[in-house]
Amino acid sequence: MTATISPTSSKTTLALEARGLSCVRGERQLFSGLDLSVSAGQCLHIRGENGVGKTSLLRILTGLSKPESGEVLWGNQSIGLDSLAYHRELLFLGHRDALKEDLSAIENLKMYAELDDVALPLEKALATLWHFGLRGRENLPVHCLSAGQKRRLLMARMSTRQAKLWILDEPFNALDSKAVNALQDLIAEHLSDGGLVVLTSHQTVSLPSVRVLEL
Incomplete structure (x- = not known):
């Protein structure tokens, strides 16, 4: 094959x-x-x-x-x-979303940027979340987000993660x-x-x- x-x-x-x-x-x-x-x-x-x-x-x-x-x-x-x-x-997104449920959307995005050694100012992080339809949900704990909103948060991470x-x-x-x-x-x-x-x-x-x- x-x-x-x-x-x-x-x-x-x-x-x-x-x-x-x-x-x-x-x-x-x-x-x-x-x-x-x-x-x-x-x-x-x-x-x-x-x-x-x-x-x-x-x-x-x-x-x-x-x-x-x-x-x-x-x-x-x-x-x-x-x-x-x-x-x-490499950026790998599997079936499990790998988000920290007790942290907010913005905290998750900032945390992963730090782990990936990517500079992500607060203004850019917020703009990225808003771009993917999470305006007004930036500070909500992830466990309060719907499945679709969690996927949108992962899309925000994809856009900020510098992986080929x-x-x-x-x-x-x-x-x-x-x-x-x-x-x-x-x-x-x-x-x-x-x-x-x-x-x-x-x-x-x-x-x-x-x-x-x-x-």
């Missing part, structure tokens, strides 16, 4: 590759011999029925799980050789049509800046330079 996207951007030579990946969960083989390559300015949309291994594949690509066989490379180097450097270039590679697991879940369009615009902007995106979604996505991989 192979999904290869031909380079369309010369902004960077960065690329994410997987060679001969196999994944086993319990006694079941989810996939084997899987190759993929995504270069700067490109998006890979992974699709398939529940249980085929989409989330398992994303976890392998992030380095959170190890494949049964095969390897993942970032810039022609195995991600295991310098995992810290790889994770500095975005790996997103069902990022459009719990979003209304307006927020879906805003997220697609955010991803498109990231791609136009030479970023790379790998995502799963049961929905059809409208993005430039996108290729579909069916598991």
Whole structure:
């Protein structure tokens, strides 16, 4: 199984590759011999029925799980050789939102900026939250936000996190049509800046330079 996207951007030579990946969960083989390559300015949309291994594949690509066989490379180097450097270039959003429920929206955004070593003045943080429809909810504890509002907060983090590679697991879940369009615009902007995106979604996505991989 192979999904290869031909380079369309010369902004960077960065690329994410997987060679001969196999994944086993319990006694079941989810996939084997899987190759993929995504270069700067490109998006890979992974699709398939529940249980085929989409989330398992994303976890392998992030380095959170190890494949049964095969390897993942970032810039022609195995991600295991310098995992810290790889994770500095990576933004991963999984099914669990990883937000601190007892902190406010603005506190979460500021906290993650500090962890990511990104300068984020209060004015910019507020403007970012407002841009994603959270005006008036900046100081609410996250546990008071709806599922869609939490996803909007994660979108705000995506826009402030300086990472080249975005790996997103069902990022459009719990979003209304307006927020879906805003997220697609955010991803498109990231791609136009030479970023790379790998995502799963049961929905059809409208993005430039996108290729579909069916598991």
